[in-house]
Amino acid sequence: MQLKPINQQVVAIVGASSGIGRETALLFARRGAKVAVAARSESGLNSLVNDIQSFGGEAIAIVADVSDFEQVKAIADQTVAEYGRLDTWVHAAATGILAPFEKITPEEFQRVIDVTLMGQVHGAMAALPYLKQEGRGALIHISSVEGKRGLPLQSPYSAAKHGLEGFLEALRVELQYEKLPISVTSILPSVINTPYYNKVATKLGVKPTGIPPYYDPSLVAKAILYVAEHPTRDFIVGDVGRVLDVLQRVSPPLVDSVLTAIGIPGQRTNEPKSEDAPNNLFEPIAGYDKVKGDFGKLEIPSFLDWFDMNPPVKWGALAVAALGVAAFLGGWVNGNDV
Numbered sequence: 001m002q003l004k005p006i007n008q009q010v011v012a013i014v015g016a017s018s019g020i021g022r023e024t025a026l027l028f029a030r031r032g033a034k035v036a037v038a039a040r041s042e043s044g045l046n047s048l049v050n051d052i053q054s055f056g057g058e059a060i061a062i063v064a065d066v067s068d069f070e071q072v073k074a075i076a077d078q079t080v081a082e083y084g085r086l087d088t089w090v091h092a093a094a095t096g097i098l099a100p101f102e103k104i105t106p107e108e109f110q111r112v113i114d115v116t117l118m119g120q121v122h123g124a125m126a127a128l129p130y131l132k133q134e135g136r137g138a139l140i141h142i143s144s145v146e147g148k149r150g151l152p153l154q155s156p157y158s159a160a161k162h163g164l165e166g167f168l169e170a171l172r173v174e175l176q177y178e179k180l181p182i183s184v185t186s187i188l189p190s191v192i193n194t195p196y197y198n199k200v201a202t203k204l205g206v207k208p209t210g211i212p213p214y215y216d217p218s219l220v221a222k223a224i225l226y227v228a229e230h231p232t233r234d235f236i237v238g239d240v241g242r243v244l245d246v247l248q249r250v251s252p253p254l255v256d257s258v259l260t261a262i263g264i265p266g267q268r269t270n271e272p273k274s275e276d277a278p279n280n281l282f283e284p285i286a287g288y289d290k291v292k293g294d295f296g297k298l299e300i301p302s303f304l305d306w307f308d309m310n311p312p313v314k315w316g317a318l319a320v321a322a323l324g325v326a327a328f329l330g331g332w333v334n335g336n337d338v
Helices: 019-030 042-054 069-083 106-116 118-134 155-177 217-229 239-250 252-262 304-308 311-335
Strands: 010-014 034-039 058-063 088-091 137-142 182-189 206-208 234-237 268-272
Touching: 010 019, 010 069, 010 118, 019 034, 019 042, 019 058, 019 217, 034 042, 034 069, 042 058, 058 069, 069 118, 088 118, 088 217, 106 118, 106 155, 118 137, 118 155, 118 182, 137 155, 137 217, 155 182, 182 217, 182 239, 217 234, 217 304, 234 239, 234 304, 239 252, 239 304
Parallel strands: 010 034, 010 088, 034 058, 088 137, 137 182, 182 234
Antiparallel strands: 206 268
16 A cells, blocks of 8 residues: 655644644644644644744644534545645544543543544544545544553543544454555554643542653654554554553553552642633633643653664564574573483
């Protein structure tokens, strides 16, 4: 499957007013793509378009709530009306609430599902007809390592991301069966330093945090641009996420034990925050139209992302490592023959 170079693409980025979506839009535009940016925050979109146009990039803004299919369809329709086609759809919009399950109302749980799962479904429904019309393209959905392993205090978000993984698996096979050259990618970030923890609802009595360490949003944006040119099934961003994925496959009870010890205290800061504080669960809130959040001091580098974006080096390194292990074991066996 051959995807277009970035500088020849028209890209729609949903959930672009802040965080991963904003950084992704900036990178696509800097690489020469024409971008349509969408979110609920009109002020965030306007400032993003201004930033893109300031360095000569092309961008349009579309205000939309992804829980409403017609508004999501309008993103795709307006993108094609403006630029003539759609090559890549990046869906990053999400919301959440951090609270014990018993304190979450049905309406709050449903809202997280409507935005964080059904919004992604709406995005694929809106984008696919145009990708099929173009004859190729990429659906890039921002999931989470919580799609592999649920976390305490985030039951609605974890449920939404698990649902997203199941949806993408089913959709991917249907497209393959139809022999349609449309790449379907799940991007699974670890804990990323975006304004997410500033904006989500909370009933913890304090400002929430992800379980440290954090990673820079640019790592996720770079992974998104990579898969927009190189068809990829899944891409975990952040070394801790890769370790968690392996541990979950090997021993879910072990991960249960670890999260029992650190999962709940690890998501609480010492900063008081009322559950009545402004949040973006049902409406957008002002003041967070930026890429990064408040946890820069907790960021660490990630080393394996680069290997995943350079497969020949990755597989070469693994081959050398395998040969080294084989040689060591062979020498050990020979040295112990009697």
